[in-house]
Amino acid sequence: MxxxxxxxxxxxSFWRSEPDPLDNFRSTESLPETSDIVIIGAGYAGASTAYHxxxxxxxxxAEQPSIVILEARQTCSGATGRNGGHLKPDxxxxxxNLAKDYGLEAAAEVAAFEMEHVSVIEDLVKKEKIDCDLEVNRVCDIQFDKDQLAKVKxxxxxxxxxxxxxxxxxxYTPPxxxxxxxxxxxALxxxxxxxxxxxxxxFILHLLRQVVSAGVNLQTxxxxxxxxxxxxxxxxWTVTTDRGSIRTKWVVFSTNAYTSSxxxxxxxxxxxxxxxxxxxxVPNPPPSPLERSYMLRFNGWHYDYLIPRPDGSIIVGGAKSTFYYQDRDSWYNNTDDSRTVEAAVRYFDNYMQRHFHGWENTGAYTDRVWSGIMGYSTDSLPHVGHVPNKPGQLIVAGFTGHGMPQVFLSTRGIAQLIVEGVSYEQxxxxxxxxxxTERLQSQRNNILPIPVRFADKYVEHDFVVIFIDLVLIKPQVYRHLLFNRLGGDDNQLDRSIIRxxxxxxxxxxxxxxxxxxxSPSLATTFLSRAPIIVQYLFFLSLNALATLAHHLTIRLLASILAPTPCGYTGSSQHGNATEAPIFSNPSTPILPSFPSQTNNSQTQLSPTPASTLSPPKLTPQGSSNDVSTIASASASDIHHLPPTTPQGSFTPLPPPLRRASTAPAQSIRPLPPPSPASPTAISTALLVSSCAKLFPILLVIWGPDGSGNASNVSGSNNTLLSAGSQTTIIQQTLDGNGLGPAATLTAAHPTASGASSLPGSSSLLESLIRIMPESVPTSYLASFIDLLGPLLSLGATDTHLVLLSNIEALYILLGCGxxxxxxxxxxxxxxxxxxxxxxLGAVGVG
Ligand SMILES: Cc1cc2nc3c(=O)[nH]c(=O)nc-3n(C[C@H](O)[C@H](O)[C@H](O)COP(=O)(O)OP(=O)(O)OC[C@H]3O[C@@H](n4cnc5c(N)ncnc54)[C@H](O)[C@@H]3O)c2cc1C
Structure with missing residues (x-):
């Protein structure tokens, strides 16, 4: 780029819909030749640096320094003028995470610093009577994902x-x-x-008005x-612009996303x-409008934030799930805030109805969608202080989408460095x-977990759906489990996988x-005489060792046969998404793509009653039709629950309903994995794909013919099985006996002689015989069934299913063909x- x-x-943005007289202001016609301080950027950081x-x-x-603020566009037209307005200390x-990476003391310092912003800003707004709708309140930080909740908790x-x-x-409110x-x-x-x-x-324009009236030279x-x-x-230092240069003692880069230019x-x-x-x-506000701000966290990377406004409207930011995995170019290394992403626009349709009880009939609709450019620092921490090896150059940037509780006091520190000449530590x-320098040399990039993860419709699916698709060996569900849900970054087995x-x-x-x-040979071994607990321990050790051999062999061979994924050309951290090969997937819904939003005007949506599930239509320049039905349809599945009461006290609701899907209409383009799979990931893949092993338990419940009567398996004698004979059921079914011996089948055929009854469990094969022309000799059919019996037995089928699933999972994980x-x-x-x-041979079992 x-x-x-x-x-x-x-x-x-909504915030910039009432431009201030300073929006396009220039204090002087031409630039001064020199200045004590040049601040580059007139956003939150630039304005508050001048203020401090x-x-x-x-x-x-001290003598007031001469200050020039140089702004590329209008004042406060960067991230600050287009953010969520949420000053939420983390x-x-x-x-x-910071405590884990850098120690408790350093992490606690950041938390206290962020928290201090609330009272400092509150005091300032009160003291200077700043008209900026400030409200200090509480935020409800909702967790939807069990694993993520476990981590955060x-x-x-x-x-x-x-x-x-x-x-x-x-x-903390528990589930x-x-x-x-x-x-x-x-909400979980x-x-x-x-x-x-x-x-x-x-707020920022107030600060700017103050400093400009105190003599600061603003140049938009x-x-x-x-x-x-x-x-x-x-x-x-010489600061060069199209309108001339300024020589200055101090340069402050308050340019956030654009700093590296x-x-x-x-x-x-x-x-x-x-x-x-x-x-x-919200045309018809619910009985209890939102009192507080909300964060809705769907998992570790997908979250939205909601800020209620005094006029009853709500600012909602996020929509990451619509573009994050799908199209890296649309957000990473992207400075284009002149347009939106169509899927992100649709994401906000019926948002309140989807997520909040009592909002179904409010008619809430999206009035405006805009984009903004954040400066993400690769280690997720802002860069504040002296630029290494350039005395006189300072930086206050890289707020990683979280500047509201960080910028104001960071710039106070910058002012101390300049005006008081203190050290950073002071x-x-x-x-x-x-x-x-160490941070600048670090190769870490926290922004891009994306190459190891996949576009994923299962992110918001119920576990039942995931399980069914797992049984159906759908590749996409394996991708979801192996890369997005269970592929922990810490190279440890996920707890659910251990279970x-x-x-x-x-x-x-x-x-x-x-x-x-x-096995007849069992009778001659010590096992037949050993107490039951010894027998159990024997089989436990036997299987533990066999499983170990299974996993170790595959892990070892994988490191030799599939060290790097085939066909993967690598993806540079800062290259674009198209560098990686992209393949489509039959299990992935590909929705029609839509023309992008009009470029040079704001995205404005016309109201549509939310109670009808059709999404709002875009005004003339828009193009959204009925594509959001996936996202919005879920609203109809939700029973209406009593609304919450005012003042944040809520009428107790019935037990949680099935979560409304937040899945927006997505066009998903999975990427292949970029690096060799770890041994842990291989074990995870093997265990997940061995779930089919659990199926035989269904026989105990349903019986092998699916009739719901486990006793049928006992064959012609129709004896009811005792609970203790469940092992026999499994035995018979594993061996194929549940399908019925061929001899019995021949007896069932009208032309066959001998036995006179067909076991209930053979109904499938009985039907087979009935549809066969009578000319087909029954003995051939019997031999054929005899031959097929063991192969079609549930035990064998199950083994085949597990093997197939293992193959699919390894294929997906290793990308090795x-x-x-x-x-x-x-x-x-x-x-x-x-x-x-x-x-078994060693103990004499044949
Ligand atoms: C959509 C969105 C939602 C957000 N929501 C929140 C939120 O709810 N809570 C929160 O805490 N944070 C949020 N943020 C992040 C927050 O807005 C930023 O962290 C904060 O505004 C950073 O302020 P800044 O002054 O450093 O950057 P900016 O406001 O971007 O200011 C930088 C200025 O520098 C100017 N500039 C850049 N390069 C040059 C140059 N070469 N010459 C001259 N001028 C230049 C730019 O034009 C810009 O005006 C959000 C950001 C976005 C985009």
Whole structure:
């Protein structure tokens, strides 16, 4: 990508719908030749840097420095003018991860720093009577995903156990109450904490008005094209623009997403990332409108945020699931805030009706959707302080979509560095925010987990659907499980996989025991005389070793046969998505693509009654028709529940209903895995794809003919089975006896002689015989059935199904082609079989 500069004709956000007189302001016709400080960028960071520089110089009675603010477009037209307006300190979510990576003290410092923003901004707004709709309230942080909740809760518990101050304010609502308390359909749990919301543009413009009236020179529509690499003889840096240059003692890069275009050190360290926001208007407000802000977290990467406004409308940001995996170019390294992504626009249709109880008949519709460019830092932490090796150059950027609770006090620190000449450590800025050479040299990129993950419709599917598709060996479900759900980054087996492994092992014990019990040679071995517990332990060890052999063999062979995925050419971290081969998948719905939104005007949607499930239609320039029915249809499945009561106290609701699908209409283009699968991932794949082993348990419930009467398996004598004879059922079915012996079948045929009755369990084959022409000799059919019997037995079928599933899972995980996947799966099975034969042979079982 070319250097990231702000583009022309950005969409107009709701916040910028009432432009201030300073929007296109220039304090002087031409630029001054010199200045003490040049601040590049007139967003939150630029405006508050100027504000604090004046404040600090007043505070320490220093001479007011001359300051020029250079802004490429209109004032506050970057991320600040188009964000969600949510000033939500992160005190437990990301902080838990920071504690893991950098230690508790450093993490707690960030949490306290962010929390301090709420009271500092509140005080300032009160003191200066800033008209910016500030409201300090609480946010309901909803979790929908069990695994993600487990992770977040563990981090939260840890912070609580360590007595971290900021987390004491956080309340937790457990699963049994979450939906009732939050009013959010399908909420699994809910954290609540102090937060604030405001009109960011109005707040920033107030600061700018103040500094401009105090003598700061504001120059809009003046993009900086270059900053000199070395200072001149007077120690001044040259800042070049199309309108001339300024020589300055201090340069502050408050350019967030665009920093690397003029500060090359930050290339690949601060990446422009495009995000989307919408405004939802509510014609018929529900009995209890939203009182607080909300975060809806569907999993670790997909979350939305909702900020209710005093006028009853709601700002909703997010929609990541519509583009994040599907089209990396549409958001990563993307500076184009002059357009939206069609799927993201549709995502907000019927949003409130989909997710909130009591909102079904409100007619809430999307009034406006816009995009904005965030500056994501590759290690997720802002860069604040002196640019390494360039004395006089400072940076305050890279807020990773979370600047509202970070910028104001970061810029106070910048002002202290400039005006008071203190060291970074003396400013009280979080140590993790300091921009350092080490951080600039680090190759870490937290922004792009995407190459190892896949476009995934299963992200929001119920587990039952996932299980059914798993049984049907659908490749996409394996991708979902192996890459998105169970493919932990920590190279450890997921807890649910460990549980599945234990369950499979216990089943193996049961099935092997049932099979071996029949062997005549068993009677001559010590096993037949050993107490039952010894027998059990024997079969347990036997199967544990066989499973170990199975996994180790495949893991070893995979490292030799499939070290890197075939056909994968690699994907540079900063290249575009098209570098990776893309394949379509039959199990993946590909929806028609739609012309992109009109470029140079805001995206405005016309109201449509939400109670009808048809999505809002775009006004003339729009193109949305009925494509959002997937997303919106789910609303009709949800029973209406009593609305929440005012003031945040909620009428208790019935037990949680099935979660409304939040799956938007998606066009999904999966990517292949980029790196060799870890041994843990291989074991996960094998265990997940061995689920079919569990099927024989169905026989115990249904009986082998599916009649619901397990006793039928006993054949012609119709004796009722005791509970204790379930092993026999499994034995018979595994062996194919459940299909009925050929001799019995011949007896069933009208032309056959001998036995006179057909076992109930043979009904399928009985039908087969009935449809056969009478000319076909029954004896041939009987021999054929005899031959096929064992192959079609449930036991054998089950083994084949497991093998097929293993092959599919290995093929998908390793990307090594079917031949190698077959070789690996068969080798694993052979190793399992060999270990079992050797051990059984050693104890004398034939
Ligand atoms: C859609 C969206 C939703 C968001 N929601 C939230 C939220 O709810 N809560 C939250 O905490 N954060 C949110 N953020 C992030 C938040 O808005 C930012 O972290 C914050 O505004 C950063 O402020 P800034 O001043 O550093 O950057 P910006 O506001 O982007 O300001 C940078 C300015 O620099 C100017 N500039 C860049 N290059 C040059 C150049 N070469 N010459 C001159 N000028 C230049 C730009 O034009 C721009 O005006 C959101 C961001 C987006 C895009």
């Amino acid at each position: 070319a250097k990231p500069f702000p583009v022309d004709h950005s969409l107009t 520089c004046l404040e600090r110089s007043r505070l320490v009675s 005190v437990f979510n990301r902080i838990g 563990a981090g939260y518990d840890y912070l609580v156990s360590q007595g971290v101050e900021t987390v004491k304010d956080v309340g 049994e109450l979450a939906e009732a308390v939050s009013g959010v359909k399908g 749990a809910c954290f609540n904490q102090r937060t604030a919301r405001l009109w960011p543009y109005k 529509h003046t993009p900086v094209t270059q900053v000199s690499e070395v200072p001149d003889d007077e120690g001044r 003029i500060a090359p050190e930050y290339k690949d360290k601060i990446i422009p990332v495009r995000g989307f926001c919408s405004r939802i208007v 400013t009280g800025l979080p140590r993790l925010f300091k921009t350092t 599945l492994g234990i369950l499979l092992l216990l089943f193996d014990v049961y099935l092997t025991w049932a099979r071996i019990e029949k 079917y031949l190698r996947a077959v070789a690996l799966a068969v080798a694993g099975l052979a190793a399992r079989w060999t270990v079992q034969r050797v051990i």
